[in-house]
Amino acid sequence: MNFFDLYRRLDQTQSTNDKLAALVDFFARADAREVAWAVALVLGQLPPRRISTKDLKALALRRAAVPGWLFEESHASVGDLAETIALLVEAPAPVPFDGLIADFIERELLPATDLTAALESAWDRWDAFSLFVLHKLLTGALRVGVAKGLLVRAMATAWSLPEVQVAQGIMAGWSPVAASVEALRTGAAVASAWSTPMPFQLASALEGAPDALGPLDDWQVEWKWDGIRAQWVLREGQIALWSRGEELITERFPELTHAALAAELSRAHATVVLDGEVLGWRDDRPLPFQDLQTRIGRKTLNAKVLAACPVRFLAYDLLELDGADLRALPLSERRAQLEAWVGAVHPGHPALDRSPVVAAEGWAELAALRESSRERGVEGLMVKRKTAPYLHGRRRGDWWKWKVDPLTLDAVLVYAQAGRGKRSNLFTDYTFAVLDADGALVPVAKAYSGLDQKEIETLDRWIRAHTRERFGPVRSVEPFQVFELAFEGIGPSPRHRAGVALRFPRILRWRHDKPAAEVDRLADLRARFLGGAPA
């Protein structure tokens, strides 16, 4: 079994159980080198050797002997470039790729000075599906569509290992060699790196009334911050900071990780691992998420950037202390130890604090407090079971996020673009506009989700029939269809024509009842959400 067989099986099912079965089968039977590369590819670590889509297209045009305009027509219809090329260049009587992708990558791809030869020999032999996968690999666009949790579960099942051990083993980076697989299976991978974080526990959205959770006394309640979820790891006299996407962000936040801090704090406790949130903070309240993004986006951090967005780390959990793994303890005990540690550290290091517990007499009072979320600059409340251990991944039942209802506005569809992958020949990426002071439409948001399949298909047909102009893949349409959009916040943005940007915009519902002339006005949005006088 090779990576292509795995990819084909994953592609042929909608069911998570079938995906799991395909992965387990693969991990149980495939060659260790093939497994090593497959894990890397699922994790999105693609080999560095690439071909640009421009060069790939030029080679394909020559091979397929079709005029450029016909290539473009084909691409527009198929939607995906890698697939279009695969279908155009496939040779007569092709066969599925029958070797190892490990061999292809290591022997043909990485050493090649020019990928033309490797591509042309692939085009001579392999079927369109195999070529589609290879093109995706070579252009750096390969997505396997398996969440990390599923990958971990499959490896743990196939090799009879605890999931935690697998999750931890792949967390600090994966090297696509057979030895990584061996280390993982024997448990040697876990202790390898000092900075290795622990797998994050994730929360589920709380729908419906919280009373169903039972007495409030059983739960610890905190604010749901709108920052970067992160793990702060102090070991061997150094500090590492990991984002939830398991990327090292240590250097982005020197205030939380600098050497002097590490040296000082490790005198009291040799190892400390905190789960918490990095937040921009000023005047005793969190700064909007956009401000924090300047820390991630900038290549170099100078004093000005640091001063523009001072940060704090608010810890909500203590996972390790002095070499002891605390995750099996109930939350209430971990919390007590967290309070003690933070209490000792906090006065000298105000950037390190704990996320406060929100106290209330009952669910009703809590619900009222939740209504104040927006003024406080938070997204709502987190509700965690006091007796629960710290688990990894999203396990329903112990951690709930109880977010405040989204903000909404009515806007009209003005541009549409075809989606990618599964939605590649449907118009699914929409741009919406509101009215400016002169009554002209000005785009305020792009949204990709929120409609069901039937609505998407109906809207797709409407878009095709009401296209005004085409700009490459984008079509402008008659401003007619009105939608209610939900979003989490609004902020000034010089990069957008409207001068504002919405956070997490998505479609709430299709307003068949509303004419385009009655969509929201930009000035009203500014007044409602930015608090400024109408412009």
Next chain:
Amino acid sequence: MRPDDLVQLRPDGLYCPPADLYIDPSGPVARAWLTHAHADHARAGSTRYFAQRDALAILQHRLGADAAITPLAYGEVTEVDGVRVSLHPAGHILGSAQVRVEYRGEVWVVTGDYKRDDDPTCAAFEVVPCDVLITEATFALPVYRWRPPQEVVDEVLAWWQHCAALGRNAVLCCYALGKAQRVLAGLLGRADRPVLLHGAMEPLVAAYRAAGVALAETAPVKERARGEKLAGELILAPPSAAGSTWMRRFGDCEVGFASGWMQVRGDRRRKAYDRGFVLSDHADWPGLLRTVAETGARRVIATHGFSDPLARYAREALGLDAEVLSAGYAGEEAE
């Protein structure tokens, strides 16, 4: 099209003025010549129909028992006011035909839907030399190139066996007229139990059998007892059944779709089929170009599907006089 063209586009469809006849008209007319029995080509309400005789039973079933249909043999010439009209095999489905009209030494051919691949359920496409070819263009993009149909039937069989080994049913969605019978003909002698049929398939399968087409053994789904646990069956169903409550009786099952559209991964995935089988009753890109070349037509008019690319390619790469029938004339072909 031009005012003196032998075949013209009228609001009710393609019309031949000197013979006063329509081909596959969309509205009721006096004389309707039909290329085949699919619902978007054969519509009820016309005074008199002319069609290939193998299609008679199916047309009578679809247009009503009282529809006046004149059955004709392939190649049989009917003279109407100096116009010679005849039907020729199109290889699309049972009784499908191209319509050839000849008037004052000029020959026009309307292909209707057609394919160039082998199909044991109907007469093979015949190349009809002509001056002007009105050709379908459902799959007129070079990404549509079909594999030998027997290989696709092998894939269906392998999928059925894979599902059976897991104790699952395999529900194959395909059009009830043409595609279903083609799959059944391909499975003849290769299935170890009857293929189960959705109710909509039964009369059409019976009509093919009555016309002498040999098909794999079948049984109606509805004859299986309510509540009986089915496992390892292959069920043929029309695409409209996918996702319906009718599917619930099959419990653990995988759903496939046999269609030329399944060539594109996005089309399969957005329709949420587990498996796509690329089996089409339309000509692929090489089949369309081959047909244009073999008929020797100096003028080509493309209709249905990707008619723009076919017309442009015929003009620019083949140097022919070529155009599109009319943008609004035909919607996307169901397959």
